[in-house]
Amino acid sequence: MDTETVARGASTVEKSAPPTYILSVSCPDRIGVVADVAAFLLAHNCNIVESSQFSDADNGRFFLRNAFQPRSGASLDALREAFAPLVERYEIKAGFFDAAAKVKTLVLVSKLGHCLNDLIFRHRIGALPIDIVGVVSNHPDFEGLVKSAGLSWDHLPVSAGTKTPQEAQIDRIAKARGVELIVPAA
Numbered sequence: 001m002d003t004e005t006v007a008r009g010a011s012t013v014e015k016s017a018p019p020t021y022i023l024s025v026s027c028p029d030r031i032g033v034v035a036d037v038a039a040f041l042l043a044h045n046c047n048i049v050e051s052s053q054f055s056d057a058d059n060g061r062f063f064l065r066n067a068f069q070p071r072s073g074a075s076l077d078a079l080r081e082a083f084a085p086l087v088e089r090y091e092i093k094a095g096f097f098d099a100a101a102k103v104k105t106l107v108l109v110s111k112l113g114h115c116l117n118d119l120i121f122r123h124r125i126g127a128l129p130i131d132i133v134g135v136v137s138n139h140p141d142f143e144g145l146v147k148s149a150g151l152s153w154d155h156l157p158v159s160a161g162t163k164t165p166q167e168a169q170i171d172r173i174a175k176a177r178g179v180e181l182i183v184p185a186a
Contacts, residue, residue: 018069020049020099021076023083027092029055029062036086037064044079045072067099102131106179108170109137115185116142120149133177136170152177 023041027033034053041048050067070079076096087094109116116135122128134152135142146153154173158166174182 018071018073020067020069021046021079022095022097022099023064023066023068023079024095024097025062025064025066025092026094027062027090029057029060030090033062033090033092034064036090037066040083040086041066041068044070044074044082046070046074046079099129102129103180104133104178105130105181105183106170106174106177107132107135107183107185109135109142109185111139111141112186113142113145117145119183119185120145120151124149130181130183133179134173136173138166 023037025033025037038048046068048066048068051065053062053064055062076098080094080096083094083096086092107116107119119128119132123130123132132151134154135146136154136156137143138156138158140155143153143155156166156169170182173179
């Protein structure tokens with residue numbers, strides 16, 4: 001956690017930075033969503049530190065992602081509950097997440113290993129907010145690399161006739177390991 005040293009007379013006090021949370025919003029594209037979400041965060045004494053949005057005109061959907069810091073110490077559960085009126089008003093699919101939490105990730109790889117190697121390296125040095133819970137491949141080529149990194153390895157060969165069962169097996173692996181994100185490393 002980031003800290004800031006605050007001088008007070010002859011002594012110093014370590015002041016912890018507030019946690020950073022993420023609010024992701026998906027809803028029908030309507031006027032007022034950005035304003036009302038920002039007003040909600042302000043009303044709950046939250047400082048927006050990063051914001052991005054996108055309107056998908058082809059599908060009539062709106063997407064918003066705000067990184068924010070609660071200045072009042074509000075919990076994610078309390079914010080999630082208080083956000084319910086906006087969920088109802090705008091038909092929002094919302095997610096509140098702790099930015100420091102690592103996402104359980106399953107990596108899929110085939111014949112090219114450069115992306116897999118990069119992901120493993122970044123995971124190892126803590127440069128990505130992910131926890132790689134396993135690697136699945138339709139080829140045995142990278143088993144040594146994966147196992148030497150201390151990661152779980154699953155080899156699931158595939159052919160035209162086994163594609164559907166292989167995808168079902170990947171789904172079972174993901175569910176068994178509590179996977180939140182699947183990354184194709186191609």
